Amino acid sequence: MTGKIAFQGEIGAFSHQACREVYPAMEPMPCATFEDAIAAVRGGAARLAMLPVENSLYGRVADIHHLLPDSGLYIIGEHFVPIRLQLLAKAGTRLEDIREAQSHTVALGQCREFLKKHGIKPVTGGDTAGSAKQVAEGDFAGRGAIASRLAGEVYGLEALAEDIEDAAHNTTRFYVMSRQKLEADPLGGDAITSFVFEVRNVPAALYKAMGGFATNGVNMIKLESYMVGGSFTATQFYADIEGHPEHTPVRLAMEELDFFTKRVKILGVYPASPFRRTQGG
Secondary structure (H helix, E strand, O other): OOOEEEEEOOOOOHHHHHHHHHOOOOEEEEEOOHHHHHHHHHOOOOOEEEEEEEEOOOEEOHHHHHHHHHOOOEEEEEEEEEOOOEEEEOOOOOHHHOOEEEEOHHHHHHOHHHHHHOOOEEEEOOOHHHHHHHHHHOOOOOEEEEEOHHHHHHHOOEEEEOOOOOOOOOEEEEEEEEOOOOOOOOOOOOEEEEEEEEEOOOOOHHHHHHHHHHHOOOOEEEEEEEEOOOOOOOEEEEEEEEOOOOOHHHHHHHHHHHHOEEEEEEEEEEEOOOHHHHOOO
């Protein structure tokens, strides 16, 4: 596939890495915000968007859950990126010269043990790739950046220490978003169906809505709730299930869900990533 693929962040970000891994022939299009990345696809400036939805350590990316239902885009794929963090610095710098390390606050927290061991002070930056860019272009004596290998390549920095994250299982899941509704082949292997719904205001509505998935043997692999419009009484649920809506068990479960909800909106039906099999998921 060719054309542009939008993502939030600077060139060298983990979202950029995800773009390169899945669509190496596409031109990466960095955007300042998730809204900008979505707008780029919706308006035709980009063909696809690569958006992070959740991380194995830090949970969901809250903004995405609010943006997707009304984005006008469809989920057409998923991709998982193991987060491997490097201590980067200008050429000729030694590890013992580093007194400060700049990065996104989440990345700094993930490298707490390494920083403590080497007596390095954390400095909060806007994001990982942006921190690498600032270190490369600025004059910060004794400061390095914590970012991806790709960021080091892009900004000409050397890795003084590799894979310094405290938790090796740190992984981010991304959605591939498109204007076109491209659904997985119901006969083409494992599929994931993602959707949002709002239950009716009746006792045990959520319990009843979920009953159809249990009785039809449909595996629900994610269920999360979040407020709608800042209201404490309006709650929307986001769910991932295994299977395709054309499969009879899924069709029957969705019909039962529809009976107990105000609305159901399918966000995408897409092939399950092979990464799931390696994790036993």
